Amino acid sequence: MSTPVRTAIVGTGHRAQLFTEGLAKRDAYDVVALCDSNSVRMAFHNRMLLAAGRRTAHQWPPARFDEMLRVERIELLVVTSVDATHDRYIGSALRAGVRVISEKPMTTDEVKAQRILDTVRETGGSLSVAYNYRFNPVHRRVRSLLAEGAIGDVHSVHFEWMLDVSHGADYFRRWHRDKANSGGLMVHKASHHFDLVNWWLGAEPELVYGRGQLAFYGPGQQHGYARDYARAHASAESLDDPFALQLADNATLRELYLDAEGEDGYYRDRNVFAPGVTIEDDMALLVSYDTGATMTYHLTAYSPAEGYRVMFNGSRGRLELDVEESTFRTSITLRPLWSPPVDHTVEPDHTGHGGADPRVLAALLDNDPTQGADVADARQAALALVTGLAANRSFATGQPVRTADVLKL
Structure with missing residues (x-):
């Protein structure tokens, strides 16, 4: 041994x-x-x-x-x-x-x-x-359909991701709220999605134009939700705040963060409307790829429901993915030209990230031949990252950004 x-x-x-x-x-x-x-x-x-x-x-x-x-x-x-x-x-x-x-x-x-x-x-x-999202069986089914030519040449993608007011709000409670730490949601969260599109299409992003705003969270937002406290623990004002995270109510979070505060002063339960938020919560992009395909992308971090929709338009039809994460409801629909739609829905896996977590561990740690080919190397990780980096630059300048001007891949 x-x-x-x-x-x-x-x-x-x-x-x-x-x-x-x-x-x-x-x-x-x-x-x-x-x-x-x-x-x-x-x-x-x-x-x-x-x-x-x-x-x-x-x-x-x-x-x-x-x-x-x-x-x-x-x-x-x-x-x-x-x-x-x-x-x-x-x-x-x-x-x-x-x-x-x-x-x-x-x-x-x-x-x-x-x-x-x-x-x-x-x-x-x-x-x-x-x-890990590459290893979700639903995403792998989408990739196989596209690779088989089910809709022919892919010309455009529309991708909408919705973070609800529980998950989405969490990025505004913790260290991710500071773009210096996380790169913002275009880097920390959306690089997942940009990697999927690169992987699904076998394409590399070339040009990115985007607009981003802090529309919902952060100080000064007048939505009738804001409470006047810095962090939730030991705050009476937080008790009736649906956005508050009560660390003492969760054994894991209490041990990892509340009990650890005395060493580094890190607060995991900040008020999502308190000062210090430097990331966006509503972002829209237009991306061009080296294959000639384009993508329109939107991320909303204050949605009433959690899930995502991806639509692919091709020379032979359309492929639609619809996922509602809170209920595990998933559908994959192929709509060929001149033919009735065909259901390709995969039975959902209820383990971490739709079954992705155990599979990515198998790929990374076990050299699993059925999984390992889809592990992202440094260059593929950079290609997932560069769309978000270009988006952040576009947010700041108001101009389209060539990915080649951001990273030398």
Whole structure:
């Protein structure tokens, strides 16, 4: 039996649980180190390891990250830290000869993205980015229909994503509300969607024009919802606020964040209408691809319902995907020219992200031949990122932006 891969996880927040749990279930890996600025959160993940029958990992602060790689003899690094810090850890690990798996997005701005791409080229290292939506069976069915030529040549795509006032609001409570941390929703959230379109069409974005606004959340919004408090915990004003997150009511969030506040002062439950919001909540794009296809895209972060609709128009017909995430209702409809519609709906998977999470772990950690070909490498991750980066630039300038002027891919 081969020696388990010595693994470290940097960033031990909520999303890192997927990897801690997944690695702990696999004898081929040994999580020997955790790296975070907060020892309380690292202790939470160590309890997860113990619960899975594994030994606890050594806890390291970010200032000693390079030392950790060397002392712990790390072979695999999983990056699940704040998005704006990904580049620092990815770059150091690649230069140390360590394989890297990063949560999406790869990073948050063009300077950091170019630095990562250049480091991958210089080192020849391995970087995979966990674009898990590729592994949702519904999305894979859409891809197979398009690849089979069900609607012929794809000329245009209309993509509408709706975040409801629970999920959508959450981006305005936590560190994502500051664009310096997250790159905004065009980078943190929509890079998922841009990656899907690139993957579905086998295309690369060339030109992006967009308009974005903070229309609903943030200070000064007059919708009759705003309450006067900075964060929800211990605030009487938050008790009747439907937008408030009560950390004490959720055991996991309490342990990861409320109990950890004394170390770093990070508040996970900020008022969504309080000052400090620098990201948009309503965004519209027009994107042109190298295949000649175009996409119109809209993301709304304050919708009454959670879900998305994608329509593909082609030379032989139209393909429609409609997903209502809160009810798991999904439909895939093929509308050929001159023929009645055909239902291609896939039975929904109720595990994480529509079945995507266990499948992406299998692809990343098990070399599953049925999944692995769809893992996003550094260049594909950059192609998902560049649409959002160009969108942010277009929001600021009011002008269309060529992706070639943003990243050298």
